[in-house]
Structure formats: C-alpha cells, structure tokens
Amino acid sequence: MKTLIKSGRVVDPANKIDEKLDILVIDGKIAELAANIDPGDADVINAAGLIVTPGLVDMHTHLRDPGYEYKEDIISGSCAAAAGGVTSVACMPNTSPVNDNLAITKYIINKAQAQGSANVFPIGSITKAMKGGTLTEMGELKEGGCVGFSDDGLPVVDGEMMRRGLEYANTFGVPIFTHAEDLSLVAGGSMNEGPVATELGLKGIPWVAEDAVTARDIMLAELTGAHLHVCHVSTRGSIAQVRHAKARGVRITCEATPHHFMLTDEAVRGYNANFKMNPPLRSQDDVDAVRAGLADGTIDAIATDHAPHHIDEKNVEFAVALNGVVGLETLLPLTLKLVSEKVLDLSQAIALVTCQPADILGIDRGTLTVGAVADMTLINPNKEWLVKADELHSKSKNTAFSGQTLRGYAVRTILAGKTVFER
Amino acid sequence: MAAEEIEILDSDGVNRAITRIAHEILEKNKGVEDLVLVGIRTGGAHLAAQLQQKIAEIEGQDVLFGTIDVTLYRDDLASRNNLAVGLTDIPFPLGDRKVILVDDVLFTGRTIRAAMEAVMDIGRPELIQLAILIDRGHRELPIRPDYIGRNLPTARNEQIEVDFDDRNTAQAVHLLRT
Amino acid sequence: MTVILLRLFIYLELDVEAISMSFNPKHILGIESLTAEEINFILDTAQSFKEINTRQIKKVPTLRGKTIINLFYEASTRTRTSFEIAGKRLSADTVNISASGSSVAKGETLEDTAKNIQAMHPDIIVMRHNASGSCQYLADRLDCSVINAGDGMHEHPSQALLDALTIREHKGSIAGLTVAIVGDITHSRVVRSNIYCLNKLGARVRLAGPGTMLPPGIEKMGCEVFNNLEDAIRNADVVMMLRIQRERQGAPLIPSVREYARFFGLNGNKMELAKKDAIVMHPGPINRGVELGTAIADGSQNVILDQVENGVAVRMALLYLVSGGEKLKGE
Ligand SMILES: [Zn+2]
Numbered sequence: 001m002k003t004l005i006k007s008g009r010v011v012d013p014a015n016k017i018d019e020k021l022d023i024l025v026i027d028g029k030i031a032e033l034a035a036n037i038d039p040g041d042a043d044v045i046n047a048a049g050l051i052v053t054p055g056l057v058d059m060h061t062h063l064r065d066p067g068y069e070y071k072e073d074i075i076s077g078s079c080a081a082a083a084g085g086v087t088s089v090a091c092m093p094n095t096s097p098v099n100d101n102l103a104i105t106k107y108i109i110n111k112a113q114a115q116g117s118a119n120v121f122p123i124g125s126i127t128k129a130m131k132g133g134t135l136t137e138m139g140e141l142k143e144g145g146c147v148g149f150s151d152d153g154l155p156v157v158d159g160e161m162m163r164r165g166l167e168y169a170n171t172f173g174v175p176i177f178t179h180a181e182d183l184s185l186v187a188g189g190s191m192n193e194g195p196v197a198t199e200l201g202l203k204g205i206p207w208v209a210e211d212a213v214t215a216r217d218i219m220l221a222e223l224t225g226a227h228l229h230v231c232h233v234s235t236r237g238s239i240a241q242v243r244h245a246k247a248r249g250v251r252i253t254c255e256a257t258p259h260h261f262m263l264t265d266e267a268v269r270g271y272n273a274n275f276k277m278n279p280p281l282r283s284q285d286d287v288d289a290v291r292a293g294l295a296d297g298t299i300d301a302i303a304t305d306h307a308p309h310h311i312d313e314k315n316v317e318f319a320v321a322l323n324g325v326v327g328l329e330t331l332l333p334l335t336l337k338l339v340s341e342k343v344l345d346l347s348q349a350i351a352l353v354t355c356q357p358a359d360i361l362g363i364d365r366g367t368l369t370v371g372a373v374a375d376m377t378l379i380n381p382n383k384e385w386l387v388k389a390d391e392l393h394s395k396s397k398n399t400a401f402s403g404q405t406l407r408g409y410a411v412r413t414i415l416a417g418k419t420v421f422e423r
Numbered sequence: 424m425a426a427e428e429i430e431i432l433d434s435d436g437v438n439r440a441i442t443r444i445a446h447e448i449l450e451k452n453k454g455v456e457d458l459v460l461v462g463i464r465t466g467g468a469h470l471a472a473q474l475q476q477k478i479a480e481i482e483g484q485d486v487l488f489g490t491i492d493v494t495l496y497r498d499d500l501a502s503r504n505n506l507a508v509g510l511t512d513i514p515f516p517l518g519d520r521k522v523i524l525v526d527d528v529l530f531t532g533r534t535i536r537a538a539m540e541a542v543m544d545i546g547r548p549e550l551i552q553l554a555i556l557i558d559r560g561h562r563e564l565p566i567r568p569d570y571i572g573r574n575l576p577t578a579r580n581e582q583i584e585v586d587f588d589d590r591n592t593a594q595a596v597h598l599l600r601t
Numbered sequence: 602m603t604v605i606l607l608r609l610f611i612y613l614e615l616d617v618e619a620i621s622m623s624f625n626p627k628h629i630l631g632i633e634s635l636t637a638e639e640i641n642f643i644l645d646t647a648q649s650f651k652e653i654n655t656r657q658i659k660k661v662p663t664l665r666g667k668t669i670i671n672l673f674y675e676a677s678t679r680t681r682t683s684f685e686i687a688g689k690r691l692s693a694d695t696v697n698i699s700a701s702g703s704s705v706a707k708g709e710t711l712e713d714t715a716k717n718i719q720a721m722h723p724d725i726i727v728m729r730h731n732a733s734g735s736c737q738y739l740a741d742r743l744d745c746s747v748i749n750a751g752d753g754m755h756e757h758p759s760q761a762l763l764d765a766l767t768i769r770e771h772k773g774s775i776a777g778l779t780v781a782i783v784g785d786i787t788h789s790r791v792v793r794s795n796i797y798c799l800n801k802l803g804a805r806v807r808l809a810g811p812g813t814m815l816p817p818g819i820e821k822m823g824c825e826v827f828n829n830l831e832d833a834i835r836n837a838d839v840v841m842m843l844r845i846q847r848e849r850q851g852a853p854l855i856p857s858v859r860e861y862a863r864f865f866g867l868n869g870n871k872m873e874l875a876k877k878d879a880i881v882m883h884p885g886p887i888n889r890g891v892e893l894g895t896a897i898a899d900g901s902q903n904v905i906l907d908q909v910e911n912g913v914a915v916r917m918a919l920l921y922l923v924s925g926g927e928k929l930k931g932e
Contacts, residue, residue, distance in 0.1 A: 201733035317732030
C-alpha cells in the first residue's frame with residue numbers, strides 16, 4: 001500500500017527539515033522524502049499550501065478510561081486527538097481504578113489499538129492507588145507499555161517516597177512526571193492568589209505552592225540522578241528553577257499547557273468554571289515567563305493536560321467546580337499562535353509538540369525519518385475557525401476557548417499511513 | 424415636528440385662579456379650622472404652597488401644608504422607566520382633618536386615585552377635597568375636582584405644562600400641540 | 602413628555618440628578634458594576650422610603666402581587682429579617698427558604714434548586730450563599746431578578762449601601778471623607794462592597810488588620826493598607842469595625858481573641874485618634890469586648906442602630922428598583 005503526500009511544506013524539526021517535499025509512505029512507514037517523487041501506483045494526497053508535520057504528540061492527557069467514561073473514554077478521547085492533529089497521547093493514571101497494575105495498562109493499550117484513532121501510551125502511577133504509600137511495580141508496568149510514572153492530579157507528598165520513586169523508575173530508564181503542588185499551601189484555594197482573587201472573593205493558590213514542590217523534586221532529581229519531568233509549569237519561579245537546574249546538568253525536562261501561555265487569571269472574572277484548572281491560570285508575569293521558557297528551550301514540550309469533565313461538574317459554583325479543561329482540539333492553533341506572535345519560529349513550535357515530547361516519553365514517534373511509522377498531520381495554518389464547545393469531538397465540552405476565533409487546524413491526520421481524520 | 428405652544432394663562436391669570444380657589448376653599452369649609460393642604464409632588468406641591476400663602480393673606484392665619492409623593496401608589500410600575508421616588512413630608516397627623524389635595528393638572532385621575540390612597544395610609548381624614556389648576560378632561564376614573572382654576576378641553580395628544588419660576592411660583596400655563 | 606420633564610427639573614429642590622436619570626436594574630449583584638450616579642440614586646430612593654418606616658401604618662402598595670423569595674444558604678437573621686420587612690412594607694409576599702450544605706453534597710446543584718424555585722414564579726430572589734459568584738451564577742440562569750444578600754467573600758451590596766446612607770446622613774456628603782475599616786479584610790464581602798462604594802462616592806478608604814487577615818493585592822482595589830489600628834483611624838471621619846471570627850475555613854488566623862482585642866479592638870481611648878466628630882460603624886452582630894469595647898459599643902459616636910434602620914430603607918429601595926421599568930429577559 002503506497003501513499004504519496006505531494007507538494008506540502010514539510011516541517012520535521014528532528015531532521016532539521018523545512019522545505020517543500022513529497023513524502024512517500026509504503027505500508028505505514030515513511031519510505032522516502034524528496035522533491036517531485038513519481039507517484040507511480042501510489043494514492044496521491046495533494047498537500048499544496050499545507051504544512052506537513054510528524055503527527056503531534058501530547059504527553060499529558062486524561063482519557064478517563066476506565067472509570068469515568070461519562071467524561072471521556074479511549075475512543076472519544078483518541079477521536080478528539082485525531083481531530084486536533086494529535087496522533088500520540090500519553091494518558092495519566094488517575095482513572096478508576098488507578099493505572100497502577102498491568103491489567104489496567106493492558107486494558108488501555110488493547111482498547112486503543114482495537115478501537116482508538118491515536119496511539120495511546122499509558123503512564124503508570126508512582127504509588128499504588130496514588131495514595132503515596134507504596135511504589136507500583138514499575139518494571140512490569142514498563143514492560144507492559146507504560147512510558148513513565150506519575151501520580152498526576154496529586155503530588156507525592158512524602159519526600160522520601162518521591163525520592164524512592166525517582167530512584168526506582170531510573171532503574172528501568174523511565175522518567176517520573178511530577179505534579180508539583182503543596183496541598184497544605186493550596187488549602188482550599190480555587191484560583192491564582194493575587195489581586196483578581198482578592199477582588200472576586202475567591203481563595204487564592206499562591207505561586208509558592210507550585211514552586212516549593214518543584215524545588216524539592218528538582219533537588220531529588222539532582223540527588224538521585226534520575227530523569228524528572230515537571231508537568232504543567234505555570235509560574236515564573238518554577239520555570240527559573242528548571243532553567244537553573246538544566247544549566248547545572250540535572251536530568252530535567254518540563255512541559256507547559258496552552259492555557260498557561262494564552263490566558264491569565266483575569267479570565268476568571270465572571271466565575272466561569274471553564275477557567276478553573278490546576279495549576280490555576282496565573283498572572284501576566286507568569287504567562288510571560290512561560291513564553292520566555294518556551295522560546296529559550298527551558299520548556300521542552302507543549303502538552304494539553306486535557307482534562308474532560310461533565311457539564312454537571314462544571315455548571316456549579318466556581319469554588320466547588322472540578323479543575324481542568326479539554327485541550328486536544330485546540331492544541332495546534334494555540335501553538336501556532338506563538339509563531340504568529342513571534343514567540344517561536346515554526347520549527348521550534350512543531351518540535352514542542354512532536355519530537356521533543358516523544359523524546360521525553362522515549363517513544364519512536366514525532367519524526368518523519370525514513371523508516372519511521374508514518375504518523376503525520378497535514379495543517380492548514382491560515383484557516384480561521386470559531387471554537388464551538390458543542391462541536392468538539394471530546395465527550396466533555398469544558399474548553400476555555402469557547403467562542404474564540406483561532407487560526408489553523410489539522411485538515412488530515414494520518415496514523416501509520418491511514419487517514420484517521422479529515423476535514 | 425415643531426411644537427405649537429399656546430399660552431392659556433399668564434402670571435396674572437394664574438394668580439387670579441389661585442385667589443379664586445382660595446376663596447372657594449374658605450367659603451366651602453367655613454374658614455380654616457382643621458384645614459390642611461397636601462400638594463402632590465412636584466407641581467401640586469408648589470401650588471399648595473402658593474395657596475397656603477394666599478389663604479394666609481385672606482384670613483391672616485396659616486393652614487398646615489404638606490407634600491405627598493404618589494410614585495409608590497401608582498399602577499404602572501412595570502412600564503415606567505423613571506423610578507425616582509420623592510419625599511413625602513406631612514409632619515402632622517391627618518386624623519379628622521379636612522385635607523385639600525392640590526395638583527396642577529387633572530388628566531386621567533390616576534394620580535389622584537394614588538394620592539387618596541397615600542393620604543389614607545398616613546391617616547384617616549374627615550374628608551378629602553381636590554383642588555386643580557387645570558382640568559384637561561379624559562378621566563379614566565370617577566374623580567371630580569372640588570375647585571378648578573380653569574377647565575380646558577384638550578386632545579389626548581396635547582400636553583399641558585405649568586411653568587414655575589425659581590421660587591416655585593407658577594408663572595404661566597401653556598398648551599403644547601405637536 | 603420630555604418637554605414637561607425638562608421644565609420640571611428646574612424647580613425641583615430634591616432629586617434633581619435623580620430624576621434626570623433612568624435606573625431600573627434587573628439585578629443587584631454587586632457595587633462594582635454601579636456608577637456613582639446610580640449609587641446616589643439608590644440612596645436618594647432609600648431616603649424617601651425612610652418616611653414610610655416612621656408611619657403608623659408602615660406599608661405602601663407598591664409591590665402588591667409580587668413574590669419575593671429569600672433564599673439563604675447561610676444563617677443570617679439580620680439581613681434576612683431586614684429584607685423580609687422591606688418586602689412586606691412594600692406589600693410583596695415574602696417567603697423565606699433556608700438551605701444548607703454545599704449543593705454537591707445534596708446531589709442537587711444550585712441550578713436545580715434555582716429552577717425549582719423559578720417554577721413557583723417569584724419576581725425576585727434575594728440570595729445569600731457561601732460561594733463567591735453564586736448570585737451572578739443564579740442571575741445568568743434565571744428569568745427573575747436576583748439581589749445579592751452576600752455571596753461568599755465577594756460582595757454584600759445592600760450592606761455597603763446602607764453604610765453609605767448612614768455616613769451620608771451623619772456627614773452630609775461622602776466625598777472627601779476618610780473611612781477606616783478594621784478587621785478580617787480577607788474574608789469580608791462587606792469590605793469589598795464598601796471599597797467599591799466609598800471609592801465611587803469619593804471617600805478615601807483605609808484598611809487595617811493582622812497580616813493573616815489582609816488579602817494580597819487588596820490595595821489595587823483602591824485603599825491604603827495598615828497593619829495597626831492606630832495609624833488607620835488617625836484623623837478618620839468614619840471607623841468601621843468588622844466582626845471577628847477566630848477561624849475561617851479551619852485556618853487559624855489569630856492566636857487568640859484576647860490578643861486580637863488588644864491590638865485591633867476599638868477600645869480604651871483609641872477613638873481619640875480619629876476626628877472628634879467621627880462615627881463608629883459595625884455591620885453587626887457585634888462581639889462586645891472584642892472588636893468593640895463596651896464604652897464604644899454603648900457610646901454616642903456609634904451609629905450601629907442607624908445602620909440597621911437604614912438597612913430596611915435601602916432594601917426597600919433595591920426591591921422597588923428591580924421591580925420597576927420594562928426589563929429584557931436575561932438582561
Ligand atoms: Zn497535574
């Protein structure tokens with residue numbers, strides 16, 4: 001089976017490619033990149049005027065399956081991914097039951113392979129049931145397909161437990177993903193602490209709740225030599241710490257979400273719970289720091305923290321609404337916005353959602369190298385479209401960008417040579 | 424559309440009308456005993472003050488004088504955009520008094536209906552009489568004035584305006600036709 | 602009609618500004634969204650209502666046939682009673698509903714509760730709720746008018762308005778005054794509404810309290826922040842003391858009531874620091890001997906009972922104003 005993607009602007013940061021090329025796919029693998037490939041008997045997809053990139057990799061999603069299928073499941077979540085141009089997602093283990101054993105890991109992988117529209121890479125929990133008490137069987141879980149370990153949604157409160165988690169995961173060469181949050185400092189807060197929270201009369205979450213645990217975990221990574229990945233950095237301070245740690249050689253990576261580089265806590269005015277997430281939307285100063293971190297390479301990946309919630313969990317008083325927003329279907333245009341706003345160049349932007357997260361996860365995706373699996377996204381970078389929550393493919397409609405006009409989307413998403421989404 | 428403005432009463436005319444009403448009030452009530460004047464804000468209140476002064480000139484004696492705001496007694500709350508409520512100021516009991524309600528223009532009668540209800544809420548007068556500077560007709564309620572400065576049949580779309588000077592003395596009455 | 606109205610303005614002694622404006626809000630959710638002109642209009646309207654409260658028959662027929670539901674998720678005898686009396690004096694039918702617990706715990710959301718109430722066709726819902734933004738939430742979802750009787754730590758507009766009316770009565774005007782507010786600023790919706798209200802009316806606002814009770818960024822709302830009572834009340838025209846609670850949401854904010862009273866209670870001769878004719882206010886109920894020393898609680902400078910009296914008039918004005926005029930659905 002042959003397919004030829006013709007005349008697209010191919011952007012493949014891992015191979016430093018940014019030029020108009022044809023791509024020949026044979027049996028789901030990249031066979032050749034060259035100008036003017038003779039189609040022969042291949043199906044031809046005309047990509048003139050489009051950007052062709054490796055399929056996007058979202059290293060931080062919550063697919064809610066098993067246990068919370070009313071919010072999302074592997075089928076709907078991977079559909080949303082495909083619609084957003086995302087071909088690979090890593091999914092967090094805070095399901096019910098928690099992905100802390102091989103049976104759940106296998107369930108996720110099998111369901112995704114059988115019925116999904118994207119590659120799904122499970123992340124196992126660091127501690128059993130995410131209770132912070134006992135380490136999971138990381139060796140077996142890694143063999144079963146887990147690409148890393150995290151208690152995301154919760155921090156590992158106990159310092160020694162975190163240390164042992166890092167040391168143990170390092171044994172098997174996989175990273176620990178930290179959700180850095182000091183719950184005692186959050187203390188019931190529901191938005192970023194600062195003038196806006198004060199005006200709105202909402203209890204604030206101070207930046208130090210994130211920075212303090214980030215600092216501890218960086219030091220533990222330094223102590224243990226293990227690879228630490230910091231999830232959803234959102235404060236000036238935690239980004240500065242990552243920057244310094246990298247400079248002194250600590251094995252550390254981190255990610256930022258689109259909402260943390262697009263929105264500030266001003267968005268909470270009006271008490272719309274679709275602006276409630278964890279970490280919370282921060283100040284302009286923090287948003288600027290996230291953007292600077294993306295630009296100078298401190299931040300290695302853009303990840304959505306796609307967190308579907310049912311309308312009933314959001315359509316309540318702000319303080320009791322659940323944290324999180326969906327993001328798979330807005331990842332691409334929001335990332336491209338950083339290009340149009342001259343924060344990043346196109347190749348940098350694409351790297352942040354392809355090869356760089358793939359590297360952290362240790363998966364063979366995110367590139368168009370000859371021989372690689374042909375996951376590709378064909379992007380119309382100029383198409384303006386209105387985000388309508390009701391039209392999202394995700395089961396949940398809790399987007400923070402409803403009603404906004406964004407620019408750019410995937411017109412075709414190709415998974416191992418097969419089109420899984422087209423518009 | 425230019426408005427046509429016709430003078431109905433000049434300041435002498437107003438003064439003569441008030442003088443006549445004052446005499447009629449005194450005659451009908453046989454003097455000033457138990458008499459109180461209650462002006463309906465805002466035009467009626469000013470006229471009541473003028474009436475009080477006129478009665479004092481004639482009788483050499485002041486009658487009590489209060490003002491009432493009928494906004495809270497009106498029947499058109501839901502369709503009214505101007506919701507300002509003026510002060511009601513009747514600093515004396517109304518029980519067993521003869522209340523002369525005073526207003527500048529009598530039209531549908533709804534304001535007077537509201538004013539009577541307001542007066543009754545404040546006390547139980549012996550009687551209520553109504554003094555009006557201009558009666559322009561078009562009554563929607565069975566209300567009849569006891570004292571009238573001037574009867575002036577009008578069309579519904581015409582307007583009557585009473586001009587007061589900066590000391591709240593009525594200076595003229597105009598008919599406006601648009 | 603406009604011709605007549607224009608001529609009328611000239612000879613009005615009172616309400617000159619008031620009459621020239623049209624103000625018929627659908628909801629009263631907070632002071633933040635009101636202009637100074639609108640606040641003054643409400644205060645003028647309330648001033649007119651005060652006369653009714655001194656009559657023998659304290660009732661006008663204005664809201665005859667209207668149904669007002671007082672939906673209180675937090676216990677509050679005072680505010681609820683004040684709204685109830687206000688409604689009754691305007692001849693409305695008032696019904697009190699006390700609800701408790703978070704909506705999530707009950708399995709019924711606030712929206713469910715609200716829609717149930719809406720099905721009974723009230724004209725106005727007066728709500729107090731422990732969640733900031735909950736009145737806005739309700740207003741966004743219901744057809745009837747919503748009046749905020751206190752939402753979480755956000756706003757308590759009727760309290761700020763009755764405070765303003767009381768200050769205006771005692772001081773003639775609010776512009777140029779210095780108002781010191783002392784206590785648990787962080788958890789006080791009264792403070793937030795008062796900062797908006799007093800700033801809009803041209804007063805200077807000072808705040809004081811222990812560091813645990815001063816929220817970050819409060820000065821951006823337009824006030825000076827002090828960490829001692831003495832500096833805050835020095836030369837103040839108005840001293841507003843807040844009721845103190847030792848714990849809020851389980852967090853210890855002060856070591857002891859005793860220590861709080863010593864440093865932040867208005868007692869002894871501290872009032873000598875304020876202007877000679879300064880007044881003392883308190884949203885009630887007071888903690889005698891804590892935020893107010895007995896001499897001050899019983900003293901001539903305190904206007905707490907005037908506040909209570911003005912509360913009824915202000916709430917009558919609010920109920921009246923949301924009832925009048927043609928309102929668009931979802932306005
Ligand atoms: Zn997280």
